[in-house]
Amino acid sequence: MSGIGSGGPDTPCYGHDRHEIHGHGDPGHDHSGHAEPEHGETPFDDSLHEECGVFGVLGLDDASTYAALGLHALQHRGQEAAGIATWHPGTGFNVERRLGYVRDEFTKTEVIDKLPGRISLGHTRYSTAGHKGQTALRDIQPLLADFAMGSFAIAHNGNLTNADKLRAKLIERGAIFQSGSDTECILHLMARSMQQTIPDKMKDALRLVEGAFSLIGMTRTKMIGVRDPMGIRPLVLGRKDGAWILASETCALDIIGADFEREIEPGEMIIVSETGITSHRPFEPAPSRFCVFEYVYFSRPDSQIGGLSVYEARRLIGVELAREAPAEADLVCPIPDSGTPAAIGFSQESGIPFAMGIIRNPYVGRTFIEPTQQIRDMGVRLKLNVNRALVAGKRVVLVDDSVVRGTTSRKIKEMVLAAGAREVHFRIASPPTRWSCFYGVDTPDREKLLAARMDEAEMARHLGVDSLRFVSLDGLYRACGMAEGRDRSAPRFCDACFSGDYPVDPRDARAKGKIDGPVLDPAPV
Ligand SMILES: O=P(O)(O)OC[C@H]1O[C@H](OP(=O)(O)OP(=O)(O)O)[C@H](O)[C@@H]1O
Numbered sequence: 001m002s003g004i005g006s007g008g009p010d011t012p013c014y015g016h017d018r019h020e021i022h023g024h025g026d027p028g029h030d031h032s033g034h035a036e037p038e039h040g041e042t043p044f045d046d047s048l049h050e051e052c053g054v055f056g057v058l059g060l061d062d063a064s065t066y067a068a069l070g071l072h073a074l075q076h077r078g079q080e081a082a083g084i085a086t087w088h089p090g091t092g093f094n095v096e097r098r099l100g101y102v103r104d105e106f107t108k109t110e111v112i113d114k115l116p117g118r119i120s121l122g123h124t125r126y127s128t129a130g131h132k133g134q135t136a137l138r139d140i141q142p143l144l145a146d147f148a149m150g151s152f153a154i155a156h157n158g159n160l161t162n163a164d165k166l167r168a169k170l171i172e173r174g175a176i177f178q179s180g181s182d183t184e185c186i187l188h189l190m191a192r193s194m195q196q197t198i199p200d201k202m203k204d205a206l207r208l209v210e211g212a213f214s215l216i217g218m219t220r221t222k223m224i225g226v227r228d229p230m231g232i233r234p235l236v237l238g239r240k241d242g243a244w245i246l247a248s249e250t251c252a253l254d255i256i257g258a259d260f261e262r263e264i265e266p267g268e269m270i271i272v273s274e275t276g277i278t279s280h281r282p283f284e285p286a287p288s289r290f291c292v293f294e295y296v297y298f299s300r301p302d303s304q305i306g307g308l309s310v311y312e313a314r315r316l317i318g319v320e321l322a323r324e325a326p327a328e329a330d331l332v333c334p335i336p337d338s339g340t341p342a343a344i345g346f347s348q349e350s351g352i353p354f355a356m357g358i359i360r361n362p363y364v365g366r367t368f369i370e371p372t373q374q375i376r377d378m379g380v381r382l383k384l385n386v387n388r389a390l391v392a393g394k395r396v397v398l399v400d401d402s403v404v405r406g407t408t409s410r411k412i413k414e415m416v417l418a419a420g421a422r423e424v425h426f427r428i429a430s431p432p433t434r435w436s437c438f439y440g441v442d443t444p445d446r447e448k449l450l451a452a453r454m455d456e457a458e459m460a461r462h463l464g465v466d467s468l469r470f471v472s473l474d475g476l477y478r479a480c481g482m483a484e485g486r487d488r489s490a491p492r493f494c495d496a497c498f499s500g501d502y503p504v505d506p507r508d509a510r511a512k513g514k515i516d517g518p519v520l521d522p523a524p525v
């Protein structure tokens with residue numbers, strides 16, 4: 001198994017990066033510190049992809065079984081690959097990493113039997129770095145590193161916006177990278193830290209990285225949970241039978257019957273051991289900028305974030321949409337699954353009957369990744385079909401959560417018209433997606449975003465619909481609990497994919513010309 005370390009008992013310090021090696025790192029691997037072309041978009045990319053899910057448990061026998069269940073609940077956050085690490089006094093650290101679904105790989109006894117112990121850390125991945133869209137085995141998390149004071153496993157949701165810069169610097173100074181993952185930078189930075197404990201090394205390292213990170217770290221006896229200063233990605237703490245659980249979303253606590261304790265605060269690091277928890281603040285305080293797209297699309301509707309049910313936020317977006325952009329129609333139909341709560345809200349507010357006019361094939365994963373353009377064009381049909389009997393002769397409002405490339409909307413419109421609908425009106429439960437995300441969501445490059453090239457009227461013509469309207473940013477904020485809408489001088493959420501207002505400078509993306517603006521100085525290493 002490639003990756004950082006290969007499991008097994010604690011071994012002495014990893015330490016390669018203390019040597020003064022010049023050149024471009026490990027000749028056996030194809031990462032040279034220059035991110036392209038592997039870090040570029042692959043031909044497999046389509047629409048939005050999820051991010052990652054992280055799950056840790058400390059203090060339960062057979063902890064890996066709970067980790068597998070937690071990851072299964074977080075499968076919507078990443079379907080490329082998953083991994084689980086454990087520590088056991090007899091075997092030391094163990095890590096199993098697999099491509100594919102958690103349910104297919106981590107239900108096998110021969111896999112779970114290799115993961116004994118009362119402490120476990122899991123990750124389910126959609127890549128934002130390395131082999132994007134095609135996770136390589138060596139990029140699957142948790143990553144594991146051996147330091148002088150013991151081994152350490154790490155699982156990351158988010159994306160580091162200065163990882164290319166850091167990687168190049170670290171390689172220049174002798175680090176040998178073993179994966180294409182941005183997350184690996186954190187391990188090399190920890191190895192370089194002169195601090196004596198793993199949490200202190202981690203604090204040192206995290207002060208040098210930029211971007212979005214909700215991380216869980218694991219030593220033999222401790223779990224460390226940390227969110228970036230702006231808390232862009234979620235992370236929650238739970239309890240079960242005296243044990244501690246860390247997870248991306250509350251739905252992962254529910255699946256194992258754990259109680260929700262609290263969210264990890266933006267900029268907070270907690271260190272969890274069987275004897276209790278300590279809370280630390282390693283970063284300069286920063287305004288909180290949680291990702292608003294978690295409410296729109298990424299999180300599961302049965303999760304709670306910031307005291308708000310994700311389902312309720314989505315339903316309220318539908319209510320706002322019906323107020324801002326009413327339609328004369330006979331039926332409101334969601335584009336399942338993620339358009340459903342907003343369609344319910346739209347129907348409730350407008351009084352137009354709700355109907356499941358589009359039916360989703362449950363055997364197709366959340367995002368179907370199609371290998372060729374021809375199959376990609378068929379993709380929507382593989383997943384969604386029109387309920388002809390319902391829509392024939394009707395004026396239909398179709399509600400979806402977002403338009404990215406417009407592939408879904410265009411195909412659905414054709415299918416609904418072919419089924420005999422009289423009119424098709426699109427209502428979208430987020431503002432136009434005009435900008436790429438660099439914080440853990442793999443949106444396509446800007447030029448592929450429909451709304452980056454066209455205004456609302458042009459998009460309506462391009463999609464060939466009778467009308468097309470998006471909820472406003474203020475409407476979205478109201479639905480997400482900000483009664484006054486978006487405070488322009490201090491927005492409470494990250495909404496950069498709609499506004500272009502990036503709360504953390506996407507340095508690497510700027511350097512690659514993916515967004516306009518000057519290349520700033522690289523962060524110090
Ligand atoms: O404009 P496009 O490029 O087509 O992308 C937008 C679509 O992508 C997402 O759905 P997806 O099919 O990925 O997943 P879902 O089943 O969770 O809605 C989103 O919910 C939109 O429906």
Ligand SMILES: NC(=O)CC[C@H](N)C(=O)O
Pocket residue numbers: 050051052053125126127128129130141156157158159160181182183440441
């Ligand atoms: N989508 C994510 O959160 C990805 C985490 C990490 N950047 C990776 O590529 O593995």
Ligand code: SF4
Pocket residue numbers: 232291292293294436437438439440441494495496497498
């Ligand atoms: S750019 Fe969009 S998807 Fe990315 S963190 Fe910000 S709001 Fe979320």
Ligand SMILES: [Mg+2]
Pocket residue numbers: 335336337338339400401408
């Ligand atoms: Mg969808």
